[in-house]
Amino acid sequence: MTDRSDEECVRQCRSGDRKAYDALVERYQRTIYNVAVRMVRDRDDAADVTQSVFVKAYEGLEKFDDRFKFFSWLYRIAVNESLNLLNQRKRFDGLEGVDIAETPEEGMDDESLERESGVQSGLMMLKTDQRAIIVLKHMQGLSYEEIGQILDLPLKKVKSRLFSARQALREILKKKGVG
């Protein structure tokens, strides 16, 4: 099942094979969860966002334009769902930008934890569109072109937004004494 390409899974899913979608969940849940964690920080929220992304993608599979890559589409939903959650959070409990205790990955030493916590705090202080572009570029390793497709931005705008996001993050981290 895991050998099937995304396109093949989508096609089979459209013809009623639900197992084909399960393969896509298996393949991308970790990636999407990581985007969500970096966007919203709280891990419970990130799990909710990840679930919501896959449910929405499943519900909208008919609308998926298969000239594009399936994972780009998932990324786009992930960014949108994260932004929705952040907007909700900002509206209702003012948590946006507040430090939430970092859950360390297993085996991480204190120094790495402190550095990552600092980076994540810095990310949370960026504007959400800047944060999204940093996450896609640096934590997901996507190209300018892929980011443009996900965020529906022209290449020039991708670069200018990325460069200004890095500039802003540099200033924030400098003030925090990180890196």
Place this chain on the structure above:
Amino acid sequence: MDAKTKDLLNRDVDGAVTEADRQRVGRLLKSSAEARRFHAELTRLSSLLDGVSEAVPPVHLANRIRAAVHAGESPAHPRSGSWREKMIALLHPPTSLRYGSVFAGGLVAGVLLFMAFLQPLDNASVPDGAATGSILARTESINVAAGGASGSVRVVRLGGASELSIRITLARGIMTRFSFDPSRISLKGIRGPETPSGSLTVREGVVELAGTGVQACTLDLIPRTPGASVAVSLMAPEGELLRKTIPVTE
């Protein structure tokens, strides 16, 4: 330093330059201290960001997603017809079918829940519509999923008191009900719901959290007797889809 130079140095750090650009960068770095400082800072930031470790998703996340994705499906939906017709049928089934499928889902959830109770709680394979969880020292956390709703319940025991919090994504028509024996547990306070779309109903020994989408609330409980527990249920219009009893005293 002008914007074009900054753009060039940024692209260099991203490895997105042509050979001619690379030579230009080389000349710039030789001749300009400002460019060298800018380039070094960008490189440091870039490696800091690239070095952030990958977050490990919760063990049961994939199962939870699959349960949520397939919760709206019903075998009663015809397999013939166009994809569009199938999707419309799937997303907007007649009320009777929708309730029927929720009820059927409830039955399946009940059986699966029973099976889950027969297995260790940290079992890596979680069936759709089941409750799972893990027992930590003074904290118990349970994942619940049934009828298109899923989330987690956490109980923290704090020297004579207990804090029970739930964060759940509720499907339309599904609500969460907490029930407990008021002679054994006092409800000292409630925080939540966190969104205006959520609502809480409080009766003696019963608290109900309703609404669609992500909902959350926290109950502050004082157990009066040893062995006191709270039952957490996911309720559909036809009745209980899932029930999990959580001890609030050790």
